[in-house]
Amino acid sequence: MERREPPVVPVERLSGVTRERFLSYIYPQRKPVVLKGMELGACTTKWTVDYLSQAVGSKEVKIHVSAVPQMDFLSKNFVYRTLPFDVFVQRAAEVNHKEYFLSEDEKYYLRSVGEDVRKDIADIRKQFPTLAEDVQIPEYFEKEQFFSSVFRISSAGLQLWTHYDVMDNFLIQVTGKKRVALYSPQDAPYLYLSGTKSEVLDVDNPDLEKYPLFVKARRYQCFLEAGDVLFIPALWFHNVISEEFGVALNVFWKHLPADCYDKNDTYGNKDPTAASRAIQILDRALKTLEELPEEYRDFYARRMVLRIQEKAYRNDYG
Numbered sequence: 289m290e291r292r293e294p295p296v297v298p299v300e301r302l303s304g305v306t307r308e309r310f311l312s313y314i315y316p317q318r319k320p321v322v323l324k325g326m327e328l329g330a331c332t333t334k335w336t337v338d339y340l341s342q343a344v345g346s347k348e349v350k351i352h353v354s355a356v357p358q359m360d361f362l363s364k365n366f367v368y369r370t371l372p373f374d375v376f377v378q379r380a381a382e383v384n385h386k387e388y389f390l391s392e393d394e395k396y397y398l399r400s401v402g403e404d405v406r407k408d409i410a411d412i413r414k415q416f417p418t419l420a421e422d423v424q425i426p427e428y429f430e431k432e433q434f435f436s437s438v439f440r441i442s443s444a445g446l447q448l449w450t451h452y453d454v455m456d457n458f459l460i461q462v463t464g465k466k467r468v469a470l471y472s473p474q475d476a477p478y479l480y481l482s483g484t485k486s487e488v489l490d491v492d493n494p495d496l497e498k499y500p501l502f503v504k505a506r507r508y509q510c511f512l513e514a515g516d517v518l519f520i521p522a523l524w525f526h527n528v529i530s531e532e533f534g535v536a537l538n539v540f541w542k543h544l545p546a547d548c549y550d551k552n553d554t555y556g557n558k559d560p561t562a563a564s565r566a567i568q569i570l571d572r573a574l575k576t577l578e579e580l581p582e583e584y585r586d587f588y589a590r591r592m593v594l595r596i597q598e599k600a601y602r603n604d605y606g
């Protein structure tokens with residue numbers, strides 16, 4: 289039987305959005321939007337494979353290498369390897385490799401990190417100072433809100449699993465094309481989450497026997513081209529396919545007051561401390577319910593769910 293495709297909501301595309309317009313009308317809506325024609329500096333014309341190789345040189349980078357396009361965090365079908373940056377960029381830009389780790393047509397993905405991977409936050413100005421000069425990051429938020437700037441380079445075809453980050457984000461697509469599918473934080477119940485990631489890897493052809501509720505998730509979608517900036521509000525899920533080899537830079541900034549965030553968060557994906565604490569307390573409550581026989585546990589668990597709905601849900605959500 290033919291399956292009916294669920295509807296896709298196009299992400300709004302807006303041109304020439306000033307800082308004032310963004311902050312007054314767009315940012316408060318907490319919805320993704322593609323900003324076209326932003327002033328991004330020389331990077332959009334300068335960042336060829338040869339220029340990047342030469343500008344950065346042989347500095348070592350840790351990358352994801354995957355034999356298949358769709359990376360899977362559950363089965364871990366990818367490996368981490370280290371390459372000199374110039375070698376990595378050349379390889380990521382080619383489809384078939386003379387030298388490779390897993391297979392001739394393996395795919396590569398770089399997500400830049402800080403000097404000390406555990407403690408330092410990715411900042412293109414620190415790890416790739418020569419390239420940072422070529423980028424003009426849209427200053428649509430206050431300097432104190434800045435969290436990180438992450439350099440991302442991807443082979444054609446590579447798909448990054450659906451996940452959320454806890455910071456607001458400008459995903460600046462400098463070169464290459466991407467398809468981004470997004471889901472609202474409201475649709476979390478339909479995404480089968482494992483931490484910050486969705487277990488539904490194949491968003492185009494989901495296994496509905498395993499993930500029946502996924503059909504209820506409303507998919508937003510946009511296609512990014514060189515020079516586009518996608519605003520991804522904190523907690524919005526995103527799934528990214530690189531349709532071409534491409535270079536991107538994403539800037540994370542804090543939406544909440546600084547003291548709400550986990551001080552040990554280097555990736556921008558640790559839940560705000562109040563949320564982590566609440567989840568811990570919930571886990572303790574669940575443990576406590578185990579002291580009761582099933583009939584009682586079920587009754588009190590349902591009452592607790594009702595209490596959570598009544599006290600903590602917002603009332604303008606569908």
Ligand SMILES: O=C(O)CCC(=O)C(=O)O
Nearest residue numbers: 440448453459528536538
């Ligand atoms: O475009 C990509 O490679 C992934 C983007 C992403 O996950 C992000 O900017 O948070």
Ligand SMILES: [Fe+2]
Nearest residue numbers: 451452453526
């Ligand atoms: Fe992300």
